[in-house]
Amino acid sequence: MLATLLRAVRRKVRLARFLGADAFDVVAGRRPPLTPPRALVDAVGGYDFHVVGQHLSGIATTLGALKPHERLLDIGCGVGRLAVPLTRHFTTGEYTGFDISRRAIRWCQKSVARSHPNFWFVHADISNSHYNPHGALRPESFRFPCADQSVDIAFAASVFTHLAPTSADRYLAETARVLKPGGRAVLSFFLFDPQLMPRLGGFYPRFAHFPQPYYAVADPRDPEAAVAYDEAAVAEALRAKGLEIVRIARGHWARHPDPLSYQDFLLAERSVT
Numbered sequence: 001m002l003a004t005l006l007r008a009v010r011r012k013v014r015l016a017r018f019l020g021a022d023a024f025d026v027v028a029g030r031r032p033p034l035t036p037p038r039a040l041v042d043a044v045g046g047y048d049f050h051v052v053g054q055h056l057s058g059i060a061t062t063l064g065a066l067k068p069h070e071r072l073l074d075i076g077c078g079v080g081r082l083a084v085p086l087t088r089h090f091t092t093g094e095y096t097g098f099d100i101s102r103r104a105i106r107w108c109q110k111s112v113a114r115s116h117p118n119f120w121f122v123h124a125d126i127s128n129s130h131y132n133p134h135g136a137l138r139p140e141s142f143r144f145p146c147a148d149q150s151v152d153i154a155f156a157a158s159v160f161t162h163l164a165p166t167s168a169d170r171y172l173a174e175t176a177r178v179l180k181p182g183g184r185a186v187l188s189f190f191l192f193d194p195q196l197m198p199r200l201g202g203f204y205p206r207f208a209h210f211p212q213p214y215y216a217v218a219d220p221r222d223p224e225a226a227v228a229y230d231e232a233a234v235a236e237a238l239r240a241k242g243l244e245i246v247r248i249a250r251g252h253w254a255r256h257p258d259p260l261s262y263q264d265f266l267l268a269e270r271s272v273t
Helices: 002-028 038-043 049-062 102-113 165-178 197-202 231-240
Strands: 071-075 094-099 119-123 151-156 179-189 209-212 215-217 227-230 243-249 264-270
Touching: 038 102, 049 151, 071 165, 094 102, 102 119, 151 165, 165 179, 165 231, 165 243, 179 243, 227 231, 231 243
Parallel strands: 071 094, 071 151, 094 119, 151 179
Antiparallel strands: 179 264, 209 215, 215 227, 243 264
């Protein structure tokens, strides 16, 4: 009881601090356009909204080679960290994003889509044991909000790192379904191989629990809080759906030299046949 009360008090103090900082930014004229409230950013990942957004858009445009006229699907778009910088990148291109956070999608619809008619945001009440345990939709049967072969790039940052194997397999299948022939998938993972596997307990997240040899979780009591996958298993799952890995850009999480980002990012292409 006491612990629950203390958590509630800390949340209220944190919210008050965020509201105060937001108000000060407005008064001081330091709030850039298309900046969501700090409390909302904190609820869907935290960190500096615009810095992270620029980082992700750089990955989409360099690793993914996103062109200003193409169509991108943002899987797990959150509060629009990728969408906001892409409003300055797209000319005739189109963006679709979906997320399990209703509040995040409402902000994106109100603040981004109203002034950028080529941007669409969809709320998907998908169940996730860590982020949305009471979601109405099962991830194993969820259908991405895009038609078959209609997307040039499918982008997912910090999504597969929170998906159990059955959910991840469904998301890969849906990624393949919506991609055009020759389309690209830019997806982040925590990836391990036989050489890295014995050292997984020494990184952050600390992966020390293996429900199956091909994947590991950081906390067996909260398995979708952080999930790592065997690289060969991911490559095989992608290949089975007509996607072939072109490049893997290693992440800082496992102390790889010269990392692209914190997580590992892979680029896969859909076969043209």
